[in-house]
Amino acid sequence: MSTLYIRLPSRSVADNVAHWIALPCPYALVATDDTVEREGVAALPDLANVITVAQRVVLLLAASDVTLLHLTVPPMSGARLRVALPNLVEDQLMTDPADCVMVAGPVGNPADAPRTVAVVQRSWLEILLQTVAGYGARQVAALPAQLCLEHAVSGASAVITPFGQEIDLAIRLAHEDGLGLPLLPDNPAGSATDVVEALCAIVPTVSIALYVPAEAVTAYQQAVEALLPLEPRVTVLSDGWSHWIEGARSTSINLVAGMAGTAGATVDWRRWRTPIVLASLVLLLNIGALNVEWWRLSHEAAALRASMAQIYKNAYPKETVIVDPAAQMRQKLAAARHDAGQPAPDDFAALASGFSQAWTSVTQNATGPVKPAIATMEYRDRSLLVKPKPEPEVPMAQMKTALAARSLGLAQSAPGVWQIRSAP
Template identity: 35%
Template sequence: MASTLYIQLPPRTVADKLGGWGEQSFSYCLASAEKNILQQGRHAFANLQSLVHQADQTVLLVSASDVNFLQVAVPPMPFAKLKAAIPNLLEEQLLTESADLLFVPSPPVKGQCYVAVVTRSWIEQIFGFGVQLGATKVSAFALSDSLSQHAEIATILIESVPAESQIFEISVRSADQIASGLSIDVPNAAIDQSHTVQQIIAAINILAPQEALQIYVEPSLETALRQVFIAPNDGSRQVQLASLDWKSKIGGVSNRSIDLLAFLSSDGKQSFDWLKWRWSVSMIVFMVMVSLFALNWKWWSLQREANTIRDSIQATYQSAFPKEPASRDPLFQMQQKINAAKKVAGQSSSDDFLVLSAQFAMAWDQLNPAQPASTVTSVEYRERSLFVTPKSMADVRVEQLRPLLKERNLKLEVKDGSLKVFSDVGGM
């Protein structure tokens, strides 16, 4: 069954004080594809590594206070060009150099685009965290972008952060899909809870003014917030409170959520799970090696057979003509000897003048039955070949004449305006 490991990261201000990733502990949950919680808790870095290998993918939840979401009107352009143009479109809204920030846009809808803006150095540290965990498929979403969304209601998550001082993280996803977050440092939270509640309410009024609210809060603050929101509520603002759990944190994660690692440089990032496919790859490599060995073995066998046949022919020729020097083509040389023997015995060979001329005449008449013989101006015999000079080489249909001669074991070559006809004995 497919599963996803969700790991919640502390705010950057807290993480910098806690030291390296290996020295920290993290809140996590292991969920099914339907987002049913299979396992949850808090583990140190070393224990999370074993969970990463059990899950199909890893999702890192980045603190909402570390990610800003902006909405910008964009002109019609390809998405690849839009990514390069985003820093210029948001230049007036930035307080930091654009080179120090990472911009991750969502696909435009009706000329509007949501852009997640995060400090580049911080997101690179988060990417390094995923690499150290050994995750082969890792993505990162802002916590405010992963909250469950309710129609016409702003979703608010209030959670304390384990640190030296009491820090509360407020993550908001408004009804118009804009996500935001704020970190509140309350030094005397354990002594004066009313002061903590007042600061939280002030932050909520800033992030989600005059909106109906769905608040997920820890049990330690639920009663105090309920007294503030529910008891004196005059009905002008609809507020619902519920206990904070992992389902409320990851309920909004979907393929439309903005992955903060989507456009980060992929140097060192594993895009293919070699460990998962190691047996299949090993089997394919083994099959290729076996096939190459079989092909080479077949070639060696044929090569040995060819050498054996060539040596046999050479030995036969040497036994028949012991005084003749060795030849590169003994079969052709033996054919020459046979032709010479035929001539001595009064028999015609295939390369005699009479045989060549008769065979050529039959092929020529078959090709040009209506033309007179005067179309051939001269016929010469030399070098065991017949040289025929036609009256007009342009009128000779060479490509049609060639197969007719081939039927009679003759070859045809066009050379210096004449036709060279010679016997095809299969040799050089």
């Protein structure tokens, strides 16, 4: 998996230029076998193609932008620790914890040892992540630059990164400790002297390994010899990507993990382009097929309605208004049967006859001094409304069965009132 490492300018440097995104940044594209495929210095827009190709992008944040705190944290889960961190570090910050991203380092040995907490300004980190995401970054990590330097057991290590007239100084003091400082020399020609003086002021006693660009090694060696002629505790070395890569792999603090909803891995939609296109085509085909089937069924329904209307018109040519041919045909047939002396199933005579037969079959076996009787009977809206006397009670279930055998239905329209209709 190819990894692109980019050393970014500090927020201070970015605020002092009109277009910080145009600042040249050191970068290296590293293959899976740790081979550096490409390296150099380029602005982020010029690295768009490299960012797209790389499977992982590692942003090395300027040491001055990341504050490392050391706190004694009570034992708690990762989720609870993320919630508690703002309250734990509030007294040590000069800004609102809500405006910062905080990530805790691993549990130390022993477990109650102070833990390292990295803090960075949320707005600046969001700008950086959105910028590289806009260039097609697939997976992004953001690491403190000071923790990616070589760790010297008995001393400190430092790196300078020039960005135009300004210089970012990163210092690693211990395994989980380091800091940074943006420098703006008054005289660019004497920048090496200013850097060495600031470095010796921050680290006054122990030996220091200072990494500088290859073309600046001589100037910094001369500055060290001039400032520390009797105690050469600063060793000037040529900067290279080998110790950066090794340090980036050894650190466990990834500030992207503290973005609370911003994932380090973004979806590479280019991989899904072909499946999405195929799924869209299948969906369009299915929609087209459904539309064709709906049109066919609609056409058949229209033809059936036209045929029914034509049949009704042929049977009753004098009828000019045809709204529902089937219903109108049923009405005509019922009227014809009535005119011919044939009772309709929902006529009073048919309903009363069927009900009488069912009533007789249910009540003929009734025992007791009082026989079941009917209080009222009424024919209304092609249904027979019957109200039996309350005593003795007539078994409604048996009555329903008897009526069903005679193609009649029974429903209770009101308490104690039966409604008998012709069964459909």
